[in-house]
Amino acid sequence: xxxxxxxxxxxxxxxxxxxxxxxxxxxxxxxxxxxxxxxxxxxxxxxxxxxxxxxxxxxxxxxxxxxxxxxxxxxxxxxxxxxxxxxxxxxxxxxxxxxxxxxxxxxxxxxxxxx
Numbered sequence: 443x444x445x446x447x448x449x450x451x452x453x454x455x456x457x458x459x460x461x462x463x464x465x466x467x468x469x470x471x472x473x474x475x476x477x478x479x480x481x482x483x484x485x486x487x488x489x490x491x492x493x494x495x496x497x498x499x500x501x502x503x504x505x506x507x508x509x510x511x512x513x514x515x516x517x518x519x520x521x522x523x524x525x526x527x528x529x530x531x532x533x534x535x536x537x538x539x540x541x542x543x544x545x546x547x548x549x550x551x552x553x554x555x556x557x
Contacts, residue, residue, distance in 0.1 A: 453497035454481050457540045460548060466491065475524040478517030483525065490535040492522045494554075497542045515555060 458468060466484040473480040482493040494514070518537065526535070537555040542548050 450495070450497055453542050454495045456542065457493065457495045457548070458482055458484075460540070460550075461493070473521060473525055475521050477524065478519075478521035480518060480521045480525065486536075488533050490531055490533060491538050492518060492525075492535065493538045493540060494518055495540050495542075519555070 454471065458471070461482070461484055462468065466486045469483040469485055469490070470480075471482055473483055480492050481495040482491075484491045484493060515537075522535070522537070525531075536553045539551045539554040540548060541551075
């Protein structure tokens with residue numbers, strides 16, 4: 443695995459740990475389908491949460507959260523639709539984004555896609 447992948451995995455591990463400490467329960471990591479990938483799928487009470495984890499070591503092109511553009515949102519949404527269709531989930535769901543910068547500060551945006 444390269445340095446970028448290592449940093450991404452570390453950010454995902456940190457996000458999972460942070461969310462577990464805040465009471466969410468892990469359902470699945472790195473869900474992949476043909477159209478996209480979801481870093482973490484967790485339960486927050488009765489809500490299923492699809493979580494995108496972003497890490498930026500530099501801010502030349504914006505912070506970690508700004509890197510979730512419309513194209514990325516579409517890919518995450520497509521993967522979530524696939525997951526919902528195959529898991530037969532019928533409860534509420536939302537999309538969260540957790541970003542880390544090089545100073546290891548986190549930003550957690552709940553319901554980031556406004557659904």
